[in-house]
Amino acid sequence: MxxxxxxxxxxxGGDSWANDVGQRPSPQAGPAPTQPLRREDVVTQQPVPGTNPPEYEDVVTEPGDTDDEWAEKQAAYTAALAAHNIAVQQDAEAMATFDAALEVERQKVDxxxxxxxxxxxxxxxxxxxxxxxxxxxxxxxxxxxxxxxxxxxxxxxxxxxxxxxxxxxxxxxxxxxx
Structure with a gap:
């Protein structure tokens, strides 16, 4: 035969040769952080009182990010991206270690x-x-x-x-x- x-x-059937290696590691990095967008001033036009015909002027109804706020957002994004890249590297190292251990065990069986x-x-x-x-x-x-x-x-x-x-x-x- x-x-x-x-x-x-x-x-x-009965394929238990890799039980000692344990479960395949789950990725811990999660999705990459998204780059922030700078919030711009919200501007609307309002009529200028006492003008006939009416004249309009731009009025800031909601202020955008100040330079300091924008710098904080950029710094937070840079820190989150660095932490994410470290987590991705750790995931890759854990997976490589697992795959190497799995291959060592696989070589022991037909x-x-x-x-x-x-x-x-x-x-x-x-x-x-x-x-x-x-x-x-x-x-x-x-x-x-x-x-x-x-x-x-x-x-x-x-x-x-x-x-x-x-x-x-x-x-x-x-x-x-x-």
């Missing part, structure tokens, strides 16, 4: 695709071909066998059937359930 060893199987779809390192296959294991020196490799050329013995040993070809030329296989 043969199976497909994979780094990305579709379905895995994950076997027992069902579903999985890419295999077999070149020159065509959709519809069967992937059959054959001896390769001291190891095993898969070869593509066209459905018209497959023997019953090869069919029983086949690990799956090619459903498509990946952009890099590898066969993408539907794993044959035994």
């Amino acid at each position: 043969f199976a497909v060893k994979s780094t990305a199987p579709s379905f895995v 994950r076997i695709a027992i069902a579903g779809r999985v890419p295999v390192n077999v070149q020159d296959a065509q959709p519809g071909d069967y992937i059959v294991p054959v001896q390769d020196g001291a190891g095993i490799k898969g070869i593509a066998v066209h459905e018209d050329d497959i023997s019953m013995k090869q069919y029983f040993r086949a690990v799956g059937r090619v459903i498509s070809i990946e952009p890099d030329g590898r066969a993408y296989v539907m794993v044959k359930v035994v």
